[in-house]
Amino acid sequence: xxxxxxxxxxxxxxxxxxxxxxxxxxxxxxxxxxxxxxxxxxxxxxxxxxxxxxxxxxxxxxxxxxxxxxxxxxxxxxxxxxxxxxxxxxxxxxxxxxxxxxxxxxxxxxxxxxxxxxxxxxxxxxxxxxxxxxxxxxxxxxxxxxxxxxxxxxxxxxxxxxxxxxxxxxxxxxxxxxxxxxxxxxxxxxxxxxxxxxxxxxxxxxxxxxxxxxxxxxxxxxxxxxxxxxxxxxxxxxxxxxxxxxxxxxxxxxxxxxxxxxxxxxxxxxxxxxxxxxxxxxxxxxxxxxxxxxxxxxxxxxxxxxxxxxxxxxxxxxxxxxxxxxxxxxxxxxxxxxxxxxxxxxxxxxxxxxxxxxxxxxxxxxxxxxxxxxxxxxxxxxxxxxxxxxxxxxxxxxxxxxxxxxxxxxxxxxxxxxxxxxxxxxxxxxxxxxxxxxxxxxxxxxxxxxxxxxxxxxxxxxxxxxxxxxxxxxxxxxxxxxxxxxxxxxxxxxxxxxxxxxxxxxxxxxxxxxxxxxxxxxxxxxxxxxxxxxxxxxxxx
Amino acid sequence: xxxxxxxxxxxxxxxxxxxxxxxxxxxxxxxxxxxxxxxxxxxxxxxxxxxxxxxxxxxxxxxxxxxxxxxxxxxxxxxxxxxxxxxxxxxxxxxxxxxxxxxxxxxxxxxxxx
Numbered sequence: 299x300x301x302x303x304x305x306x307x308x309x310x311x312x313x314x315x316x317x318x319x320x321x322x323x324x325x326x327x328x329x330x331x332x333x334x335x336x337x338x339x340x341x342x343x344x345x346x347x348x349x350x351x352x353x354x355x356x357x358x359x360x361x362x363x364x365x366x367x368x369x370x371x372x373x374x375x376x377x378x379x380x381x382x383x384x385x386x387x388x389x390x391x392x393x394x395x396x397x398x399x400x401x402x403x404x405x406x407x408x409x410x411x412x413x414x415x416x417x418x419x420x421x422x423x424x425x426x427x428x429x430x431x432x433x434x435x436x437x438x439x440x441x442x443x444x445x446x447x448x449x450x451x452x453x454x455x456x457x458x459x460x461x462x463x464x465x466x467x468x469x470x471x472x473x474x475x476x477x478x479x480x481x482x483x484x485x486x487x488x489x490x491x492x493x494x495x496x497x498x499x500x501x502x503x504x505x506x507x508x509x510x511x512x513x514x515x516x517x518x519x520x521x522x523x524x525x526x527x528x529x530x531x532x533x534x535x536x537x538x539x540x541x542x543x544x545x546x547x548x549x550x551x552x553x554x555x556x557x558x559x560x561x562x563x564x565x566x567x568x569x570x571x572x573x574x575x576x577x578x579x580x581x582x583x584x585x586x587x588x589x590x591x592x593x594x595x596x597x598x599x600x601x602x603x604x605x606x607x608x609x610x611x612x613x614x615x616x617x618x619x620x621x622x623x624x625x626x627x628x629x630x631x632x633x634x635x636x637x638x639x640x641x642x643x644x645x646x647x648x649x650x651x652x653x654x655x656x657x658x659x660x661x662x663x664x665x666x667x668x669x670x671x672x673x674x675x676x677x678x679x680x681x682x683x684x685x686x687x688x689x690x691x692x693x694x695x696x697x698x699x700x701x702x703x704x705x706x707x708x709x710x711x712x713x714x715x716x717x718x719x720x721x722x723x724x725x726x727x728x729x730x731x732x733x734x735x736x737x738x739x740x741x742x743x744x745x746x747x748x749x750x751x752x753x754x755x756x757x758x759x760x761x762x763x764x765x766x767x768x769x770x771x772x773x774x775x776x777x778x779x780x781x782x783x784x785x786x787x788x789x790x791x792x793x794x795x796x797x798x799x800x801x802x803x804x805x806x807x808x809x810x811x812x813x814x815x816x817x818x819x820x821x822x823x824x825x826x827x828x829x830x831x832x833x834x835x836x837x838x839x
Numbered sequence: 840x841x842x843x844x845x846x847x848x849x850x851x852x853x854x855x856x857x858x859x860x861x862x863x864x865x866x867x868x869x870x871x872x873x874x875x876x877x878x879x880x881x882x883x884x885x886x887x888x889x890x891x892x893x894x895x896x897x898x899x900x901x902x903x904x905x906x907x908x909x910x911x912x913x914x915x916x917x918x919x920x921x922x923x924x925x926x927x928x929x930x931x932x933x934x935x936x937x938x939x940x941x942x943x944x945x946x947x948x949x950x951x952x953x
Contacts, residue, residue, distance in 0.1 A: 435918070438919075442926065461937045461941070465864065465934070466946070468930050472930065473871070473874070476875060476878045479881075479882060479919055480881060482882075483915070486915075492911075
């Protein structure tokens with residue numbers, strides 16, 4: 299008896315980028331075409347694989363969960379990789395953003411450093427692993443893989459601004475990693491397990507000081523993720539790092555903030571969900587308040603800054619804050635809308651960070667910047683101009699794309715940001731699970747979401763007016779088709795998300811139902827049977 | 840034994856925190872290293888402290904958990920040490936790069952104005 303072949307797909311998102319990155323590492327200067335082809339091919343396969351996982355986890359697999367037992371060790375003892383609806387959707391999002399970032403980096407950014415593509419593949423491996431793994435310590439390892447690759451990528455295209463930003467970024471994340479370890483150690487000390495399903499099964503039975511220690515442990519662990527998703531007051535590193543990083547890397551950083559929110563959503567609902575006995579709903583208030591403070595901080599930052607890069611950073615902060623507040627509010631219906639917001643805002647902010655560099659070229663002609671880059675890094679085979687044809691109607695494209703990003707980030711109709719916010723308000727106004735209606739916290743959350751949208755539209759419009767209606771425009775910017783395509787693709791994804799809101803919402807509803815009823819999930823993981831070894835007759839010829 | 844170890848971890852960790860709040864990048868680096876040592880000891884102690892107990896079972900016997908040390912925290916510590924080493928080395932490289940490019944070892948990349 300062997301494992302059903304579909305289960306092996308769960309391992310592919312980790313294995314494929316690892317192999318691809320390792321094979322690309324020995325290639326040094328040159329061979330840009332080959333490196334790009336390998337890297338892009340790997341990302342395409344990841345997208346296909348992720349779509350397959352979405353399909354399998356939405357029906358054919360029993361319990362909607364695909365479990366892969368690494369090295370065939372049974373669940374609480376070995377490491378289990380688990381693909382359920384939530385993980386599969388995250389993998390699709392990762393693959394789409396990775397394709398766009400690689401496409402954008404192809405004409406220019408990937409050529410100014412030697413190991414861009416290997417680092418990028420290792421980053422993908424870390425992110426995918428963090429979405430799939432079901433073991434807390436393994437989660438730490440994947441987080442470190444992801445972070446180590448991101449340190450290299452933030453430094454990609456080495457200049458003083460990037461060095462300063464990454465000094466802070468690395469120091470903050472190293473401290474966060476230590477908090478992560480302390481949290482994991484405390485959880486192990488109280489429950490004796492690192493498997494999330496086993497942890498969720500054991501947590502409700504703890505009592506007295508043990509239960510208190512577990513809560514402390516999970517809180518310390520959560521701090522590490524809250525640093526990642528930039529909850530106030532842990533997120534001061536974010537705008538500096540975002541604005542310093544090169545655009546394709548910034549796209550992946552936007553996603554990495556969301557990895558933090560994903561882990562909070564998963565662990566919190568598993569350990570402190572409604573079935574958790576006395577510990578149920580522990581810490582929801584802190585997440586709600588923290589999320590709301592983050593929205594205020596991000597909105598104030600958006601108003602105060604006048605550089606587009608920092609504005610994108612603060613927009614990402616607002617988006618994380620909204621997600622945390624949504625998780626902390628603790629209503630399954632709201633989580634559904636929050637997941638839609640997660641998709642819509644990640645895609646919109648990713649498109650925005652790519653667009654920023656193209657918009658900047660209106661003011662600084664590309665040639666001058668390129669010459670400077672070549673001089674600074676002594677790259678000889680850099681093309682003097684981006685290769686390929688220029689794009690017609692560049693200004694029209696840029697301004698329309700900017701308007702679309704601004705509308706989505708601010709949550710105005712007709713794009714997906716509006717659908718997301720409308721969904722959240724609708725969910726907030728419904729009666730809650732315990733029968734009460736929307737209280738003062740719900741009203742203030744709603745007011746803050748509206749206010750942050752207003753602030754976003756004011757500051758983005760101010761930037762747009764100064765950029766597109768300015769008189770000192772030097773000339774139409776030079777853009778490569780490969781740089782325009784990913785922005786267009788992300789905006790198209792946003793439009794698709796709006797038009798197909800109904801099926802997406804019903805899928806997300808099933809997902810939210812899954813994560814609020816962890817029992818099915820716990821049973822699937824702990825009940826996964828290892829493949830039996832060969833018997834004596836089979837071994838002897 | 841528990842109290843002595845707890846106090847020692849606390850002192851090392853506290854020194855680390857003080858150092859990472861200092862303005863020079865080398866102090867920050869040493870602070871991070873001290874903190875990671877303290878955390879490694881902390882993980883180790885989470886398997887409960889014991890003396891003269893092997894973490895591995897001899898072949899062919901039925902193991903009695905009461906006579907053995909918990910092997911999981913020891914395995915975790917090994918991984919944590921390796922990862923901590925790698926990331927600290929990486930930080931060191933960035934630090935040297937920053938020193939070369941900005942001409943100062945201040946963590947902000949520029950000297951504060953007097």
